[in-house]
Amino acid sequence: MLKINENYLKLQASYLFSDIARKVASFQEQHPDMDVIKLGIGDVTRPLPDACIKAFHAAVDEMGTESGFHGYGPEQGYEFLRQAIADNDFQARGAKITADEIFVSDGAKCDTGNIQELFSIDARVAIPDPVYPVYLDTNVMAGRTGTFADGRYQGITYLDSTHENSYVPELPAEPVDLIYLCFPNNPTGSTISKEQLKIWVDYAKENKALILFDAAYEAFIRDDSLPHSIYEVEGAREVAIEFRSFSKNAGFTGTRCAYTVVPKECVAYDSAGNRQPVHPLWNRRHCTKFNGVSYPVQRAAEAVYSDEGKAQVRELVGSYLKNGDLIARVIGELGFDYVGGDNSPYIWIRSDRDSWEFFDMLLTRAGVVCTPGAGFGKCGRGYIRLSAFNSYENVERAMERIRQAL
Numbered sequence: 001m002l003k004i005n006e007n008y009l010k011l012q013a014s015y016l017f018s019d020i021a022r023k024v025a026s027f028q029e030q031h032p033d034m035d036v037i038k039l040g041i042g043d044v045t046r047p048l049p050d051a052c053i054k055a056f057h058a059a060v061d062e063m064g065t066e067s068g069f070h071g072y073g074p075e076q077g078y079e080f081l082r083q084a085i086a087d088n089d090f091q092a093r094g095a096k097i098t099a100d101e102i103f104v105s106d107g108a109k110c111d112t113g114n115i116q117e118l119f120s121i122d123a124r125v126a127i128p129d130p131v132y133p134v135y136l137d138t139n140v141m142a143g144r145t146g147t148f149a150d151g152r153y154q155g156i157t158y159l160d161s162t163h164e165n166s167y168v169p170e171l172p173a174e175p176v177d178l179i180y181l182c183f184p185n186n187p188t189g190s191t192i193s194k195e196q197l198k199i200w201v202d203y204a205k206e207n208k209a210l211i212l213f214d215a216a217y218e219a220f221i222r223d224d225s226l227p228h229s230i231y232e233v234e235g236a237r238e239v240a241i242e243f244r245s246f247s248k249n250a251g252f253t254g255t256r257c258a259y260t261v262v263p264k265e266c267v268a269y270d271s272a273g274n275r276q277p278v279h280p281l282w283n284r285r286h287c288t289k290f291n292g293v294s295y296p297v298q299r300a301a302e303a304v305y306s307d308e309g310k311a312q313v314r315e316l317v318g319s320y321l322k323n324g325d326l327i328a329r330v331i332g333e334l335g336f337d338y339v340g341g342d343n344s345p346y347i348w349i350r351s352d353r354d355s356w357e358f359f360d361m362l363l364t365r366a367g368v369v370c371t372p373g374a375g376f377g378k379c380g381r382g383y384i385r386l387s388a389f390n391s392y393e394n395v396e397r398a399m400e401r402i403r404q405a406l
């Protein structure tokens with residue numbers, strides 16, 4: 001008799017987006033003339049930058065020639081892309097990351113989900129609350145948690161991100177081995193300073209722990225004092241893995257390209273307490289289970305680093321930030337406490353209402369869709385998330401309607 005992995009039965013069905021879709025559909029049925037504006041999604045809305053499209057087309061044409069055809073590529077990614085990433089995203093910022101420490105993949109979602117399998121099942125895991133759900137669910141699937149009760153899994157150390165700590169969690173009270181951090185944060189839109197990040201790096205060093213740093217929204221950072229990479233912090237090479245993505249900077253959510261950085265000094269320990277480098281383990285996993293991102297997609301990603309590409313990506317991200325600025329301004333004028341909208345495409349809004357009640361009110365009174373914070377964890381109760389991924393015209397209309405409605 002084949003038995004299932006019962007850890008899957010512990011997973012909480014995510015009704016968040018289906019519940020939102022159901023409520024929106026029912027509202028639209030009752031108000032067919034009302035156009036509902038969606039500020040709930042985390043997907044980008046603008047097309048790929050022209051530089052990427054040109055490179056994409058050229059690479060597809062190459063694939064149709066004898067001399068330019070590419071079959072299986074290197075699993076870790078083509079040298080041209082890994083080198084462009086190392087030079088532009090790290091070396092240019094003083095972070096000593098080399099091309100051979102970069103693993104190109106088809107998404108930060110897969111990488112942040114898969115990375116946990118390198119570590120022992122009894123690793124003590126710290127996860128922020130509220131959170132991008134992938135970190136939590138993949139640890140549940142792996143069997144690192146007990147059951148779910150009152151909004152939380154037993155066996156996980158939750159790192160509360162609240163108004164009180166300005167949405168940057170404090171060090172855990174109990175010892176942990178594996179720490180997930182995400183900045184600029186989804187869903188809160190909060191950022192972390194170099195000094196705050198150094199506290200985590202020092203903690204990881206002292207406790208022989210490892211930080212999994214998700215920087216998928218790095219391109220939204222416009223405040224020069226903020227770190228773009230954890231490797232800008234001294235000592236991070238030994239204790240941190242970083243995840244990046246082309247999804248939110250260059251609109252690759254449907255094209256798929258991302259990368260993970262595993263520095264050579266990064267270690268974990270075997271049961272005898274010996275230091276074991278993590279780089280060969282991730283390399284082994286990547287080569288065994290993944291067969292590379294397609295050549296045209298990697299050429300399109302490389303174009304992000306051309307002069308033309310850099311200017312277009314900056315304009316693209318800037319347009320979402322302009323939306324974020326407008327949302328944050330109106331929300332602030334309406335007297336709400338909020339975080340994000342600058343250096344991030346998300347605005348996390350606090351209210352004294354239940355987050356679903358707030359959602360219903362915005363939908364029914366303003367015809368605007370948000371995401372209820374409760375869907376991201378216990379600490380999200382009483383919050384909603386607005387997203388800047390839409391056109392400026394729609395954001396302007398949405399904010400005017402919210403202003404009228406509240």
Ligand code: PLP
Pocket residue numbers: 042106107108109110112132182186214216244245246247252253257258
């Ligand atoms: N990490 C965070 C924090 C995200 O919010 C998302 C997507 O919304 C991802 C990773 C996924 O990125 P990708 O499209 O590269 O899989």
